[in-house]
Amino acid sequence: MGFRKDFLWGGATAANQCEGGANEGNRGVANVDLMPLGEDRYLVGTGKMKMYDFDDQHFYPALTAVDFYHHYKEDIALFAEMGFQALRISIDWSRIYPQGDDEYPNQEGLDFYHCVIDELLKYHIEPVVTISHYETPLHLVQKYGSWRNRKMIDFFMNYCQTIFKRYKDKVKYWMTFNEINNTINFLPDDASDEAYQEAYQHLHYQFVASARAVQIGHEIDPENKIGCMICGITYYPLTSDPEDILFNRSKWEKGIFYCGDVQCKGKYPTFTKRLWKEHNVQLDITEQDLEELKKGTVDMYTFSYYMSQAVTTHKNDDTVSGNMSFGVRNPYLEYSDWGWALDPKGLRYYLEMIYDRYEKPLMVVENGLGAYDKIEEDGQVKDDYRIDYMKQHIIEMKKAVDEDGVDLMGYTSWGCIDLVSAGTGEMKKRYGFIYVDKDNEGNGTLKRYKKDSFEWYKQVIASNGEKL
Ligand code: BG6
Numbered sequence: 375m376g377f378r379k380d381f382l383w384g385g386a387t388a389a390n391q392c393e394g395g396a397n398e399g400n401r402g403v404a405n406v407d408l409m410p411l412g413e414d415r416y417l418v419g420t421g422k423m424k425m426y427d428f429d430d431q432h433f434y435p436a437l438t439a440v441d442f443y444h445h446y447k448e449d450i451a452l453f454a455e456m457g458f459q460a461l462r463i464s465i466d467w468s469r470i471y472p473q474g475d476d477e478y479p480n481q482e483g484l485d486f487y488h489c490v491i492d493e494l495l496k497y498h499i500e501p502v503v504t505i506s507h508y509e510t511p512l513h514l515v516q517k518y519g520s521w522r523n524r525k526m527i528d529f530f531m532n533y534c535q536t537i538f539k540r541y542k543d544k545v546k547y548w549m550t551f552n553e554i555n556n557t558i559n560f561l562p563d564d565a566s567d568e569a570y571q572e573a574y575q576h577l578h579y580q581f582v583a584s585a586r587a588v589q590i591g592h593e594i595d596p597e598n599k600i601g602c603m604i605c606g607i608t609y610y611p612l613t614s615d616p617e618d619i620l621f622n623r624s625k626w627e628k629g630i631f632y633c634g635d636v637q638c639k640g641k642y643p644t645f646t647k648r649l650w651k652e653h654n655v656q657l658d659i660t661e662q663d664l665e666e667l668k669k670g671t672v673d674m675y676t677f678s679y680y681m682s683q684a685v686t687t688h689k690n691d692d693t694v695s696g697n698m699s700f701g702v703r704n705p706y707l708e709y710s711d712w713g714w715a716l717d718p719k720g721l722r723y724y725l726e727m728i729y730d731r732y733e734k735p736l737m738v739v740e741n742g743l744g745a746y747d748k749i750e751e752d753g754q755v756k757d758d759y760r761i762d763y764m765k766q767h768i769i770e771m772k773k774a775v776d777e778d779g780v781d782l783m784g785y786t787s788w789g790c791i792d793l794v795s796a797g798t799g800e801m802k803k804r805y806g807f808i809y810v811d812k813d814n815e816g817n818g819t820l821k822r823y824k825k826d827s828f829e830w831y832k833q834v835i836a837s838n839g840e841k842l
Contacts, residue, residue, distance in 0.1 A: 375776045376840060382500060382783060383835040384460035385453060385790020385807070386740050388507040388552065390436045392793040393466065395443025399482035402472025403512040405520070407436050411799035411814060420560065426516060433815060435794040435801070440810045441820055442791075446490050448822065449791055452808055454497035456828060457835040461499050462739055462786045463490065464507035464552065467533055474511030474529050475518075479536045487537075491544050501545045502739065502786060504603065505534060505587065507552040508796070521576040524658065530583040531590065538594040546597055549676050549739070550584035553605035555633040556698045563700075570653035581636050582663045585670025599673045602637035603739060604630065606677035606728075607699050608720035612686035621687045629699070631731070638675060638732040640668040674783065675732055678740030679767075682707070682720035697797070711745050712803060718766035725774040725782065735781045741767055742788040744795065744803040747825065755809045755825035764827070764834075765842045772839060787831075791822070807831050 390406040408425045409415050410432035417423035428434060442449055453461055467474065469483030491501050510520055518525055538548075557573045557580075565573075584602065591598045607629065611622035627645050635643040641664070650657070683694075683701035692703040696714045707715045721741070729736055743763040747755050764787060774780040789805030792812075797803075800814050807828040812818035833841045 376772065377775060377782065377838050379838075381838060382460035382502070382547075382737070382786070383839070384458040384462065384499065384502070384784070384786045386462035386502075386786040386788050387442070387790065387793060388464045388504065388509075388796070389466035389469075390439070390464075390507065390509050390794075391789075391796060392439050392442040392791065394437065394439040394441040396437040398443065399469060399486055400472060400480045401466070401483060402468040402474070402480075404436075404466060404468040404509045405512050405515050406508050406510075407434060408512070409434070409436065409799060411435055415797075415799045426512065433799075435799045435814075435816070438816060439794050440792060440801075440812060443486070445820070445822070447493055449808070450490075450493045450497065450499070452822065452824070452828075453790065454499060456807060456832045458497075458499050458790075459835070460502050460547070460784055460786055461494055461790075462502040462504065463487075464504035464509065465537055466509045467506060468509065468511040470536060471511060471529070471533055472513075474514035474533075484536075484540055488540070491541060495544060500547060501541075502547040502549070502737075502784075503537075503541075503545050504549050504552050505537070506530070506550065521579050522572060524579055527579055527583045527586065531586055534587040535590055535594070538591050538598070542595050546595075547599050547601075548591060549601040549603040550587050550672075551580055552603050553678060553698065554580060554584070554602065554637075555629055556605050558632065559605060559607070559629045559698045567653045567655070571655050571657075574650065574653075574655050575657055577633065578657055578659055578663070581633075582666050584637060584672075585640070585666045588670040588672055589666075601674040601676040601737065602634065602672045604634055604675070604677040605698055606630070606679040606724050607697065608679075608682035608717065608724045609701075610682055610684045610704065610720075612684045612690070612702055612704070613688065615686075615688070617687045618685070622685055625683075625685055634675065634728065634732065636667060637672050638734055640671040642667075672734070674735045674737055675728060676737040676739040677724075677728070678788065679721045679724055679738060680741060680788075681710075681715040682717040682723075683715065710743060712798075714744070716743075716763065718763075718770045721767050722770035722774045725771065725780045726778045729774075729778070729780040735783045737783045738771065738785045740788040741785070742805040744789075744805050746802060747792075747804045747809060749809055749811075749823060753823045755823060757825045757827050760805075760825070760827045761830045764831075768834065768839055768842055 611618035684704035
């Protein structure tokens, strides 16, 4: 059997991690521009440290990133050479509406993405567009408190309407909010009731915004396929203690199913009451909102998968953190240079579990290995560890398709070209098939080099995942 004939193989990026060109094309300042490299990044990202202006003590990697803004033709040509059938990009809201609440969109921003999309179509590469990949105009954060405020729904709708209309007939695949569930995942288990209140409210407004976007997107073009995007983590109980089993269940409910259920089934799941009660959460939810959720269920479930996470209620000092999640070391697994569990079987488990729950087409829109790469004097990068990581994950994907009948639409590996790490702001945490000469502090020629994985992925695509 194998993967579907129209399976979409490709790669994934996000504007704030690859574009740069922050001060060009009339773009406004985005919240992520102010996420510095170094220790303060986590504090700014979690809102524990307010940073609304640039200073000389910090380096802000998103401002220049890998300069896709000026290199997109060269980069897309390389993706085409690998045979990409899809490229996931995000549109940076602050290029389209620099302040977020502007009356008219910014023509230069619209034109930029028009050119990028046309360049992709020239090579028959499907653009897969994330509407919001952690990028929000800073003005909306400062003036309205971002997603704490219901008004955000209208600003977001305005933005969605503009891009759905402008790129009609060019873009068919969309997703609303990248890793929407991280608002909850990011909270430590002992977070305060106020933090939970804020996170659940923020999510509710995003759910409504997403559901309205799905409806508008379908009205503008019935061909549009609009998905949710979930940070996929396979949680395991570390022991068979029933307390651990229940704790693990709560991780799935809170971290994975809560968002997926609302966006795929159009209503809050039954366990919601318990989750809210645990933290005395009282939300602003109207009847109209609940109607919108019902009408705006997504067409597909897209997700990222890098790792699994073991969790326990027992005292255990061997803690590990991973992609927006916290847990303890799983003795059966190996860990990456950044301490993320390497667990291809966890991907199969996730695919089967989610497909069984929603019966909607799935797409893996992020997967890959962040590693230290060494460039040899002759420009070669021997990244066999990356090839091995991806090979093992594709094997498990294939089993999920062949043996369990999962309807999998595509696979876009993360950071198909080296880009800035979202978690750490580093450049040296590399994921790409293409090496970019740039270091953590922003030095380098920006020259692009093909890694060994480049040729490998080319044959994977050409054989529709048969030649690994
Ligand atoms: C996901 C994000 O969380 O993981 C990406 O959607 C991110 O933006 C990716 O880059 C990998 O995480 P990191 O921290 O290694 O960049």
